[in-house]
Amino acid sequence: MxxxxxxxxxxxxxxxxxxxxxxxxxxxxxxxxxxxxxxxxxxxxxxxxxxxxxxxxxxxxxxxxxxxxxxxxxxxxxxxxxxxxxxxxxxxxxxxxxxxxxxxxxxxxxxEGLLVEMTSVVPVEVRVAYPQYEQVLHVAQNAGAHVAGTDFTDSVLMHLVFRAGEEAAFTAAMTELMAGRENVEVGNARFAEF
CATH class of the missing domain: 3.30.230.30 (Impact, N-terminal domain)
Structure with a gap:
């Protein structure tokens, strides 16, 4: 007033x-x-x-x-x-x-906690065999990934989300770790809560 x-x-x-x-x-x-x-x-x-x-x-x-x-x-x-x-x-x-x-x-x-931080993020899906799961999870978390979900079937499909730009270090580490046998799919950047 x-x-x-x-x-x-x-x-x-x-x-x-x-x-x-x-x-x-x-x-x-x-x-x-x-x-x-x-x-x-x-x-x-x-x-x-x-x-x-x-x-x-x-x-x-x-x-x-x-x-x-x-x-x-x-x-x-x-x-x-x-x-x-x-x-x-x-x-x-x-x-x-x-x-x-x-x-x-x-x-x-x-x-009141009604404001959320949104940023440009990139989804990444990684399919690995069960024995590699813990090691890949560790690499992903060290690269700044948020694990959005994991599907356990005949293999492990990890749904990861990175801040835009941070996925490059992870994909490079996966190429080195898996010696070219990596199964990594990088999606398109989008605006989302991280």
């Missing part, structure tokens, strides 16, 4: 421009009687957008977007609703109020 104006920030996970637009529409519908519903969003592919929604230019949307950037967030949409309290805050007051609302919602999400 700033001089009787109320600021309510809502932060959600989105994966597309359409999802960000849907969140904005939902907030506008819920807070139809508010003076302003200021959106800002950032996607992992680099697209981002902010609107001042009738506030003076660069006093609300951009400061909100700067908070999201500063927190290193991607695939998020923040909509800050302002109920006008009757007193004009001026450009500096608006920037401070919208910045504070966005910072508060980000910190609240962080405190």
């Amino acid at each position: 700033d001089r009787k104006s109320r600021f309510i920030a809502q932060l959600v996970h989105v994966e597309s421009e359409e999802e960000a637009s849907a969140h904005q529409a939902a907030v506008r519908a819920k807070h139809y009687d508010a003076r302003h519903n200021v959106p800002a969003w950032i996607l992992v592919d680099g697209r981002e957008r902010a609107s001042d929604d009738g506030e003076p230019q660069r006093t609300s949307g951009l400061p909100t977007l700067e908070v999201l950037r500063g927190a290193g967030l991607k695939n998020v949409c923040c909509v800050t609703t302002r109920y006008f309290g009757g007193t004009l805050l001026g450009p500096g007051g608006l920037v401070r109020a919208y910045t504070a609302a966005a910072q508060a919602v980000v910190e609240n999400a962080r405190a």
Whole structure:
């Protein structure tokens, strides 16, 4: 609250421009009687957008977007609703109020454990004979792999996940260890929690 104006920030996970637009529409519908519903969003592919929604230019949307950037967030949409309290805050007051609302919602999400770290990862599948399993598992873990799963059939199929770039050391170690008899399949990089 700033001089009787109320600021309510809502932060959600989105994966597309359409999802960000849907969140904005939902907030506008819920807070139809508010003076302003200021959106800002950032996607992992680099697209981002902010609107001042009738506030003076660069006093609300951009400061909100700067908070999201500063927190290193991607695939998020923040909509800050302002109920006008009757007193004009001026450009500096608006920037401070919208910045504070966005910072508060980000910190609240962080405190509640709702923010997760996402990064570019590469899936790797390795098929080995049972006697080699422990040794290959050790090599994988030393190379920074996360074991996503293991299938035990006539052989062992390990489903590994590496941060993008870290799989190269593992595949080189496997070539050396298995003397060219390795059965390693490297997948395409994707954005995921690690």
